[in-house]
Amino acid sequence: MTGSVREDGFASSGSTDMSPEQRVPEWGGDHLADPAGATDLDGDLLGIDPTELTDEDLIREMHSLHRTRLDTLRHAADSALANHLRRTAELETEYLARHPGREVDPGRLRDS
Numbered sequence: 312m313t314g315s316v317r318e319d320g321f322a323s324s325g326s327t328d329m330s331p332e333q334r335v336p337e338w339g340g341d342h343l344a345d346p347a348g349a350t351d352l353d354g355d356l357l358g359i360d361p362t363e364l365t366d367e368d369l370i371r372e373m374h375s376l377h378r379t380r381l382d383t384l385r386h387a388a389d390s391a392l393a394n395h396l397r398r399t400a401e402l403e404t405e406y407l408a409r410h411p412g413r414e415v416d417p418g419r420l421r422d423s
Contacts, residue, residue: 358398361405369409373402 361369376399383395407413 357394358401361401364405366409369402369406373399373406376402 358372359368361372364372376395380395380399383392387395
């Protein structure tokens with residue numbers, strides 16, 4: 312990584328070497344040992360398998376995750392953030408699998 316390193320071992324702000332998703336396994340404290348196989352205290356998988364959700368339920372779940380994103384990023388325990396990242400990736404991957412030809416708003420495109 313480039314730039315200075317903070318006391319906690321991570322690069323200071325401005326570093327773009329790694330995304331939060333890539334850093335999850337490095338985080339100390341109460342992180343999940345394996346975010347991909349995350350379980351709750353009873354040993355059950357966290358959340359319904361996205362492939363089992365209806366389109367309406369999938370969208371509702373994604374809305375919920377995006378609505379709580381900043382609060383989770385800023386204030387949640389490492390394990391909660393790791394679960395949030397895992398669940399977001401699962402749901403968004405399922406959405407893209409269902410809608411590979413999704414409509415792209417021309418207003419969201421940049422000039423080349």
